[in-house]
Amino acid sequence: MTNRPGLNNEIVEAMPHVRRFAYSLTRNAADADDLVQTVIERVLDRGVPDDVELKKWMFRVCRNLWIDGLRAAKTRMDAVPELKDQPADTLSSEKVAADQMMMAKTRQAIDELPDAYREVMTVVGLGGASYKEAAAMLDTPIGTIMSRLGRARAMVAERTGYHD
Template sequence: MQQQIIRIVPQLRRFAFALTGNHADADDLLQNTIEKLLRQAPEGDEQDLTKWAFRVCKNLWIDEYRSRKVRSQATTQPELTDNQTVDGEHAIQSEIALNQVNQAMDKLPDDQRSLIALIALEGKSYKEAAAALDLPMGTVMSRLARARSALAEYLKVTPQETNA
């Protein structure tokens, strides 16, 4: 089972980052998820473990959401961030765009953010996301549509640009 957990760690880390919006909180969430998996992992195949792991990660995030707000306020202070500077217009524009997307993701409700993370970032199918979050397929589709629409509005993107 430990080998199965090791194989899904990269996916869980990306999912945790999508939920939290910063690396430090994502690493904490990942660690808590793995600890819980090692203590209480279900018996079954790797597919069951993967679904369960995503569900555990999401539920732990919901449990820690209030404390995350305090941590995220602390991490936005300039004296606490890395002071790495990169020259170049492209690097600056990429960083600005990433910050805008992270801010837009932070505005989404947790249920929409977790779906965007699973489908857009992890590349899961609607069916896989529905199974991982224990939701009906129709709920996944409607929440994802609302999430995409909200992100487009937050980012002021036209509908044609979101399909690219």
């Protein structure tokens, strides 16, 4: 792994994409920003393999760091059981217009997807990556990407009540 020439420019170009991905994983702007900062630090400290595209590498690092964070949080939750009973923030559907309610319902449905499906939905559906790009970013066979995306879309449609 090396710090190749032009790495800083490549990082700047990849940042918006990595941030969107980080936000889809964390579902919180501040946490996404922290995750992106950690990804950048990791890339600058450890470099990038010579034969990989930086953006794909940053997605992989981001995903791995997020998973590590989830594992650490689960360990903390298991150590302090009373934290499990704290209520989560919810959206008030009475105070938003119909289109905002549908958007909130869709966002919630995506957030409730299992991690593997949400990752694919984010990378392809929201991030605009092709199946081939998503397969490389997530280190998953292209057929699995296509299958997960189809299932993710079906789950979101079922949960929102929006069917073709």
